[in-house]
Amino acid sequence: MSDLEVSARLARSGVERRRARGGPGGGRAARRLPGAGESAAALVLLFLIASALVPQVVAPVDPLAISPLEAFRPPSAAHPFGTDESGRDIFSRVVHGTGPSLLLGIAATLIGLAGGVVLGTAAGMLGRVVDFGVNRLLEVLFAFPGLLLALFFIVIFGPGIVTATIAVGVSTAPGYARIIRGQLLTVRRSAYVEAATVLGRGRWRVLVRHILPNTLAPLFVLGTLGVGQAIVWAASLSYLGLGAVPPAAEWGAMLAAGRTYISTAWWLTFFPGLFIVLTATATTVLGRRLQQRVREQG
Amino acid sequence: MSGAAAAGGTEPVLRISGLRVAFGSGTPVVDGVSLSIAPGECLALVGESGSGKSVTARTVLGLAGERATVTADALELRGRSLLGLSDRAWRGIRGREVGLILQDALASLDPLRPVGREIADALRLHTPLPPRQRGDWVLDLLRSVGMPEPELRARQRSGELSGGLRQRALIASAIALDPPLLIADEPTTALDTTVQARILDLLGELRAAGTAILLISHDLAVVRGIADRVAVMAEGRIVETGSVADVLERPREEYTRRLVRAVPAGKPRGERLSADARPSDATDARGASGALDTPGASVAVSARARPAEAAASAPLLTGHGLTRAFRGPDGSRRLAVQDASFELRAGETLGLVGESGSGKTTLARLALGLLEPDTGTVELDGRPWSPLPERERRTRRSLVGAVYQDPLASFDPRLSVGRILADALSGGRHARPARVSDELVSLLASVGLPPSVLARRPLHLSGGQRQRVAIARALAPRPRVLICDEPVSALDVSVQAQVLDLLDDLQERLGLAYLFISHDLGVIGHVSDQVAVMSEGRIVETGPTADVLAAPRHPFTRALLAAAPTLSA
């Protein structure tokens, strides 16, 4: 079981209960208005996307402008998040760091998803022998729980932003693989695939028209749920000094840089961390909402 | 029947008058229900899903839910008003004055606790007995409900018991304190026919011992066997009340008449069950036949092939000595189907009846070419079908269609009705949308659906509409054989009647052959020309329906017939 599988399972179970309660007309719930939490998550995401695309509009102050006289200023009207050891505006740095940070999270998620798709479809499609083999491989990979696989990967290939991103991706791949395999098997055994066979559709057509779309659609949900977690993991690695390194205005790197000043200047680490928390929470909420749409349409 | 008990002037156990139950600000789910039950009397509350019968029953237990607003002129249990009771007072009544038996005993007993503990709970809550004596009492109770090996069973959990034993355990927990009123909400719906008969016998014994029973059921035939009086419920109101014989044999209200008419048991082949007009008489008859008539049909005829003609024609689908085994989770081989043979002719329906686990569905999958038999062959239209690679079967797949019990699961959840049917019509190729659209409309008309459902997803359709779409899809490639696996088992009786009539019309118009699978002997008896009785993987008896029903030869068929509830007295 991975974090991802836990999240995916949570996203599923709520929807299913709602559906069980609603009976045949449960689809009506799809059109219900978003709640307060969902609206807040949507606002947060909008803000993050704006920060990623047009940071200079959201935070006009130059994130790289050094002014040693202004170093270590606590949050104030001039510097809402305070300033760092070189007097740079932290709000501006956090906003300008959004793009790279999201990109890292997305990249790691894509790597994990790609690995998961390859392993999962191989297990689900290529017959019993491959399935057995992949399952054993996944069991072995799961024996490196949590960060362990990522850390081991970094030991072999050395620290740095690229390896850290790949490491996070690789360590999430087994979780994706297992979910995808399960989804594939469910779809392959489904009555509608059988119905297509009864109608005389060939294997290839059933695969393209029914199996793949119904297996891959949930990947968007998984990906959304996964991005937030990937950002948290990547930031943790950076914080530990194994990922992005300080000069970059990336959240993890800012954390790593601010780490030494925790007791004197908390705002150096607090605000980048806050943005990570906001991102992770918002993507989780959004992922569940997506899950609901996928389920209730289907 | 002991209708005398009702008229005997004794004080009723339960008296409800003008009961209304609403959830939130919605329209009342129960709207002015009045009824009463005397000691030793069984009143059946009959209705289709959503009629409010279960809510009525739960209200008597104070379990209608937090959001429910309950009002009534009277709601009395043995003369004591139940209106405005405190939680505490309700708890004293539940279990002691009123017992509840629910439909699905597997889910209605805590799957994590031994059934003995579940039964003992009622004693723990209502008596000061020490645990040891409770245990003895539980064993007595289990014996009294006819549970074999009660000591062993008391230690098992509901998942470890068979359906019938589970239901007995649930009954034991409901009657632990010998409540004067027992509410049985669809107590036998999930059970096999023979098991159902035994559970009904048990309820009959309880009634004879003086317990008043409020039986909630959708099944008029079940009601006929056990109830003294019937109250027919629809849309939150009681439509008609009276003795079983009066209501079922001489229904006064149109709704009851339709309900009684919809019951297939005992109705001869071809008799209409629903009040629907035949789709062929409907507006779009021309379009419908355009879409569906088999071109160049040599066997298919516009009028139904009578059994005599059918017998003369060559069989369309045959199975010879089919055997198929599965490996169980513990590695043992289990023969799902053993040495089964059948013949199906054009225009004919072969009904396959049996209990759960008897191998019916496996046989259907063998006939559909979805499973390969271990031994034996299936032939379609005189040519080999089953021992072929799928690639060779594919070209002739259009000859055989399938209709399932759960149509929703058989539709790709991403697709709208229109796309599902267009795909079925196109034969796997991309067809010109305009042409397809005309065909789609006439295809829908042939199953009695308006064109407006094309844009909708099956999820948003009713159960009956979904099954009609499934039938339309099966018909789209112009098959000559339809394999229907429990096609009406999940439907309300009036919807079931419509679907059965539709299948009958289509057969008559298109000369289709049906392999019709059901656990319900009443349905099978109505739809089949030939019947095959299946038990433990074998076809134990086969023959013309009338002969088999009138003079069953095999002991299992006899047991099934004896257990099957019917509407006739």
Added chain:
Amino acid sequence: MSGVGAPDRGSAAAAAPGPAPAGGRGRGPGDAGRIGAAARWWASRVAGAAFVLWAVATLTFFAIRLIPGDPAEAILGGPGSQASDEALAAVRAEYGLDQPIAVQYVRQLGRLAVGDLGTSYSLREDVAALLGAQLPGTLLLAVLALAVAWLLALALATWSTRGGRVSAAVGSGLEVIAAALPHFWIAIVLILVFSTGLGWFPPISTPGVAGLVLPVVTLAIPLAGFLGQVMRESLLDALEAPFTVSARARGESEAGVRQVHVLRHAALPAVSLSGWAFGFLVSGAVVVETIFARPGLGRTLLNAVTLRDIPLVLGVVLVVAAAYIVVTLLTDAAQRLLDPRTRAA
């Protein structure tokens, strides 16, 4: 979860293709058969666990040969370590790096089999002994965190399913946020508030109870977020299940329904998540022990990774993997014991 409370006409038929009810076949062999089944289950699971352990050892053995350059140099901390020729020669001899790789592999397995994890380069100590010394501290941290997380999760889940919509929304909102909190950020906030601000607890984990509080809470909060959500989902499912209806119909009170029936069902999935929780705690321990400067397995691992102390990294990885395998096995066994439904599969 399907069809709760729905008029399920077709259940008899729906069950048709499945195997006969479990009781049907379980009756014949009786208790002896059940014991046999349990023995078979254990045998296959222990064999599986042994396989995974062997595979982990093999995978790690070959993986460290992916490190570019001289493996001896890598073991001594990489090209930057400027290891002396003697040290390199000693490592080559110790690891048999001059031998064919198959021989090296067999030797490595042999050493692992007797619990010899080699010598840490950076600390110049026996890895097994080193880890033995670090293990109890981390174990204490993890177990306490797990206990706190369970309590928090249970409290939150019970509270948020008891009352109206507001408490439900607040409860689930808190859980989602808690589950999204990175350990390092919680640690920062807790240190700011409780050490720098209030001065209740030391910012550095000193020996003793006071030093444990912040690390334990830091580890427990996100875990409680996940567990709480899982528990609440199953609580809600159980509260709507037909068996609670029949319990109420028997005269059971709301509190009784929860105590006797629902809590057990709510705890089940949380138990089944123990293997995952273990991994989550180990990952968290790396961060938490580093921030609170607390000695333990996690911090040792991070130091080893930073210094590329390969023998030490391998030692921690193998110990954690072995522990994970054992925890998973025990979890499955516990689940089998608690939930008879899982035995059928």
